[in-house]
Amino acid sequence: MKRNQPEELQALQDTIYVIGGKWKLPIINSICNGNKRFREIERSIPGITTRMLSRELKEMEMNKLIKRTVYAGPPVLVEYESTEYCKSFGKIILAMIQWGKEHRKYIKSA
Amino acid sequence: MKRNQPEELQALQDTIYVIGGKWKLPIINSICNGNKRFREIERSIPGITTRMLSRELKEMEMNKLIKRTVYAGPPVLVEYESTEYCKSFGKIILAMIQWGKEHRKYIKSA
C-alpha cells in the first residue's frame, strides 16, 4: 500500500526547498494578506531584517512566487504581489496554521 | 480583509519549526508509507545519514509525531510509527507533493 514513490519524495523535497527556511512562508503569508510594499511587509513580520527580506524576495521572484513591479517615481514605488501560482500554496499555509495551533495545545497537554 | 493576525503568524512559525529542516517531512512521509524499522526508513530516503535520521527521530518523538516501540529480543527490534497527530499532517504533505510536481513544470516552462 505504498503511496509515494521516489519521484514523489523528490517533489516533496522540491517544495521544501522552494518554501524552506525561516521566512519564506511568513512572507508569502504577509503578501497574501495584502501587504505590498517592502517596509510594510517588513513590519508585518517581527524579527525579520531588511537583508533577509531582500534576499528572500529575490529568490521568490526567481521562483515565480511573487511579482515585483516598479512604478517609476518620484517617489519610486515598488509593489510585490503574489502570483496565482503562489496563491495555490495559500491553502497549504492555512492548514499549517491550523496545525500549529493544535500543536501548541497538544504539546502542553503532555 | 486581513486574514491572519500575529497569533496566526506565530502558529505558522511553530509549524515550520516542528517540521522544519531538510529531513523531517521525508521521514514522516516514509513512516506514513509503512516503513517501521530504522534501516528501512533510512534506505527509503536517499542521502540521509544515520546520524541525521537518529537525531530527527528523537526530536520527532519528543514532539509526539512518532511513537517508538522496542521489542526486547533477541534480536532486539525497534519500530517507529506515526501518531494520529502526525497523520493529521499527512494531507498537508500530499498537497506539498502535488505542488512540488506542478512547480517543476511551472519553472521549466519559464
Place this chain on the structure above:
DNA sequence: CAGGATCCTGTAGGATACTG
C-alpha cells in the same frame, strides 16, 4: 522608501568510524 554592502556567528547537516 527600497534596498545593498560588510562582517560575523551558530548550527544544521555531512563524513567517517565505532558499539552492543
Place this chain on the structure above:
DNA sequence: CAGTATCCTACAGGATCCTG
C-alpha cells in the same frame, strides 16, 4: 540491526551601516 561518538564546515541568518 539500531544506533553513538567525533570531527568538520558551509551557509543560513543576524547586526550594523550605507546609498540612490
